[in-house]
Amino acid sequence: MKSVSAVIPVKDGERYLEELLDALAREGVEEVLVIDSGSRDRSLSIARAAGAQLLEIAPHEFSHGRTRNLGAERTSGELICFLTQDATPCPGWLSAYRKAFALDERIGAAYGPHLPRPDTSPMIARELTEFFAGFSPDGQPAIQRAGDPTFLSNVNACYARPCWEEIRFRDVAYSEDQAFGADLLDGGWAKVYHPGAAVLHAHDYGTLEFMRRYFDEYRGLHESTGHVEPFGVLATVRHVRHAAVADRHWMAEQGLDRGARARWTARSVAHHTGRRVFSALGSRSERVPAQLQRRLSLENRSEAAVPTDHARNGGQPSSEPLQEKAHVDAAASSTSVLPPARRIEQKLSGEVYDVAAQVWKDGPAPLLDPVPGMAERERLRLAMVIPPFSRGSGGHNTLFQIFSRLERRGHACSVWLADYYGYARAVWPAVLRHDINEFFAPFQGPVYKDFDSWQGADVAIATGWQTVHAMLQLGHCRARAYVVNDHEPEFYPASAEHVLAAETYRHDMYCIAASPWLRDLLIERYDTQAEAFQLGVDHETYHPRPVSRRTNTVIYYARYATPRRAVPIGLMALAELHRRRPDVRIVLFGTDEVLDASFPYEHIDVLSPTQLSWLYSEATVGLCLSLTNFSLMPKEMLACGLPCVELAGVSAESIFGAGSPLELAPLDTQRIADALERLLEDREHWSQRSREGIEFVASHTWDRATDEVEAGLRHALRQREAAAGRALVR
């Protein structure tokens, strides 16, 4: 069995020293060396009474690295334990260290957790516990090698003598243990975190004392590493709220009564707020007047100096996990040119796109066996999975215009929200359902926020790339279909979202695309099976209103927040139009963002459908640009007798054909301005376009769109039957 020595630097450490030395005797440490650097309390007599070796040095000779090297040199154990004067080993401490060194012959050091003393505040107790639990989530000893955290704390650590002899503590002002941890891993040694090698360490201080300690701590950190603690009011409020809630949970777990919880909650808020403020102040101490520094400092130190935590803590080394973290930062700075790295706690229960990764890993859930004749049944069970929405969402309007009609046709319809980003986290299901009815169309069925209550469906319907992976995981479905409103990969530059969106078309789902252009694109680019439906127009709302038509008004759907609307190009075209025809009134609508433009214009916010119909009924020409799939808006303009200019060469031709009632122009500001100008000046041409537009869209109804989508859903079921038939024949 390896021999063990313990080295304890002490200054005015009488409070816990006797208890510490008793614990070392109980654990069976053969050799104990106390290095005193000028105690004025009973520390020396306590050490002598316990039979420890005593080495006295002058206070100015103390340095963390140098003094500990001295202690290691003056002892002879094969294992050297370093403890601070306020760290009391728990039963089993030495045995745990012995087990740690037995795990591998290249173990150079081991360390254990710092447990809170009974008088420790819940804030500190929680942080300490969570901090050390992070090193060993399963509660087992964890070996750390190169690339793992360099954290090592001489509050409670044990070193193999050969390792110490090879590396030795650096003679640094701060964080000699952290530097050793980094050097150890770099040197090919390993270290062990052993949960059993625990010491009682933290204890409570008054709120103000804590604040002043944080000021000192961060002033020291700034002086030695240049670290400046970030600070912001909102971030502080968020942090304090988060930390106070975590403290309350901790207190509840520890069984504190309500009165104690209330008292400690108040102190928790003060503690976390003070910590943020005082640490920010400490790390900016050079800007704080000397007199104020002295008042803020627990050391009563008014000027910058190279600090030692020995001095800062009145001889007692660091105790809070915050300081442990500060040590980590300091170590990084002292051993690397890299800026200090921050340990970020877990915030989410999973990554945003875990659901996609799960599908990649396990594949889609199996579909139910088809039932003969299921595609022809009068009523189907339809479950539509939607992404989060807001008022005015065009895609959702399309979905609910159709889905509400499917419901009215007798199908059993339900809606399920897939919310990767938690946009609708604060919105409860009944409110979602209410909003769907208010924003889009009357829907009588239930709305669910997650899939815990999933009941299966004849057809599960994905409606956007963010819904596909969630939908693919749902079981008890006869078929799956994908209502594709637009080619969504084009919404993103090269990115994870772009790739994920494109990948959704490759899951062998029957696609029901919102235009022939989109259908052809899906077939050609993704080799998927697809059919198209035509967007409908609500003719009860969109029809010419009894208002006199202006002769000089161009209205432009300037939704800048939607990049596929090419708003900068639209604005350039309007600027050109204004240059040619300064008398033309230009109105921008569809956005609450007032845009800066090189021409004067009138701005109207987001309008309701009825308001839009009045706007379309009095304007002279509409302008709407679509870089991907066609927008519903030009159809609604046409329904109100308003000729509209759209982009040529994208998707409009696939809907309106060669003799389009739309005025199509290429993506060229001059040509767009030409098209607008022609409609403004040529009354006969304007009248023809207006008449043709009304006639063309008359047959474009939501009932027809619903027919087409329903046919697509039944086709998806029919495909399943056919596939089952083929499988039987084989």
Next chain:
Amino acid sequence: MDHPGLERPATDLRAENEHLHAENERLRVCVAALEVELVEVQARTNAAVARWQERAYWLDRWHVDLNALMRRPGASEFRALLRAVRSVGRTYKQLKRNLESR
């Protein structure tokens, strides 16, 4: 292929085939009926959930989970207190009515 003793008359096979065909049809009808019933049940479930969502709108709007609220310490005592206050009120009103009617 000769399998002595296994030959079966054509009439038997035809009868068995017809029997299987009839059984198949019967099962198809049964499955279709069950499918219709399943849609019915689903529609009723949807309607029930939707009805409760309609009723729970303001609770959801204000993030009030009544079940969680009533599980909190003191909630049942508070409810009992309310009941007691209401019964006192009712008794008082009843007494008042009785006295007035005399």
